[in-house]
Amino acid sequence: MSIPGNTLETDLVSLRDRVNQQLAEYVSPGAFTSAADCPSRLRESMAYSLLAGGKRLRPLLVLLTSEACGGRVEAALPAACAIEMVHTYSLIHDDLPAMDDDDLRRGRPTNHKVYGEAMAILAGDALLTLAFEVVAQFTPRPDVAAACCVDLASASGWCGMVAGQVADLEAEAAGVSEKNSPDKALSQLEAIHRRKTGRLLTSAVTLGARVALATPELMKRLEQFGKCVGLAFQIADDLLDVTGDAAKLGKKVGKDASLGKMTYPGLLGVEASRQKADALIDEACQMLQPLGEQGDKLAALAKFMTRRDH
Numbered sequence: 001m002s003i004p005g006n007t008l009e010t011d012l013v014s015l016r017d018r019v020n021q022q023l024a025e026y027v028s029p030g031a032f033t034s035a036a037d038c039p040s041r042l043r044e045s046m047a048y049s050l051l052a053g054g055k056r057l058r059p060l061l062v063l064l065t066s067e068a069c070g071g072r073v074e075a076a077l078p079a080a081c082a083i084e085m086v087h088t089y090s091l092i093h094d095d096l097p098a099m100d101d102d103d104l105r106r107g108r109p110t111n112h113k114v115y116g117e118a119m120a121i122l123a124g125d126a127l128l129t130l131a132f133e134v135v136a137q138f139t140p141r142p143d144v145a146a147a148c149c150v151d152l153a154s155a156s157g158w159c160g161m162v163a164g165q166v167a168d169l170e171a172e173a174a175g176v177s178e179k180n181s182p183d184k185a186l187s188q189l190e191a192i193h194r195r196k197t198g199r200l201l202t203s204a205v206t207l208g209a210r211v212a213l214a215t216p217e218l219m220k221r222l223e224q225f226g227k228c229v230g231l232a233f234q235i236a237d238d239l240l241d242v243t244g245d246a247a248k249l250g251k252k253v254g255k256d257a258s259l260g261k262m263t264y265p266g267l268l269g270v271e272a273s274r275q276k277a278d279a280l281i282d283e284a285c286q287m288l289q290p291l292g293e294q295g296d297k298l299a300a301l302a303k304f305m306t307r308r309d310h
């Protein structure tokens with residue numbers, strides 16, 4: 001990961017290493033009293049995708065938000081790892097033939113290409129449930145752990161990420177982009193992404209704030225920060241599908257256009273999409289004002305997330 005500013009880059013690399021180390025521990029046979037009972041092929045399939053690299057943006061958002069609110073890394077690490085488990089499950093399921101049917105993810109063959117469809121579905125299921133086991137068991141204070149479970153479940157579930165994925169499939173099946181006016185198509189696209197990617201990214205921020213016991217006023221501002229960053233991230237993702245390099249991304253590019261999908265560059269053009277993403281990041285950074293310098297790393301990560309090349 002290359003992020004401008006030497007200290008920030010060192011900090012992020014070391015936080016990411018901690019997340020990677022903890023994730024490996026959570027899927028090891030000794031992680032829980034009952035963990036040795038996991039069938040070895042299932043564990044292998046879970047670890048294959050979970051430990052395949054990835055930028056770890058969601059865990060970094062959890063940890064940096066918590067730090068910005070005065071929290072400790074150790075307290076936020078279970079939630080940071082849990083959200084990465086949920087994200088990895090969504091990628092495994094999204095890559096399945098019944099969904100996006102992809103054969104490359106994080107620079108490797110997708111989970112179902114290696115372990116078969118049934119095991120890929122089960123590895124996704126197991127990562128999703130393990131996420132909640134980890135938050136409930138290892139987040140300090142039972143009331144905070146419970147609030148984090150609700151937050152993560154609502155962001156990823158039937159009215160969150162899963163709903164967004166359903167809306168995306170329905171829009172694709174209906175060929176909505178051709179039938180609607182540009183304004184209507186744009187608000188439909190926003191409604192899809194607000195849930196499909198936005199809710200989980202917002203949850204990364206609110207989880208960090210919850211663990212650090214942020215005040216309700218700060219929580220509100222951070223939630224708005226997360227919403228802006230979530231949408232800007234999706235616009236950047238759409239742009240990378242047009243302008244990105246498959247080798248750097250570790251997945252195919254040009255897929256959205258070949259499937260006739262609605263995207264920001266498709267509806268607004270490349271330059272206006274970039275401007276929209278930049279404006280969202282400006283709005284996001286304004287939300288961090290009460291944090292003063294303590295919000296600087298979080299602001300830098302948000303900027304990186306939209307200006308990344310992978």
Ligand code: GRG
Nearest residue numbers: 054055056057090093094161162165196197237
């Ligand atoms: C299967 C319920 C279910 C949901 C899937 C998020 C999602 C919904 C599918 C992923 C499809 C996709 C490529 C969405 C675009 C935004 C996105 C989540 C990109 C990948 O996230 P990164 O860039 O990936 O953070 P890494 O590999 O770095 O973690």
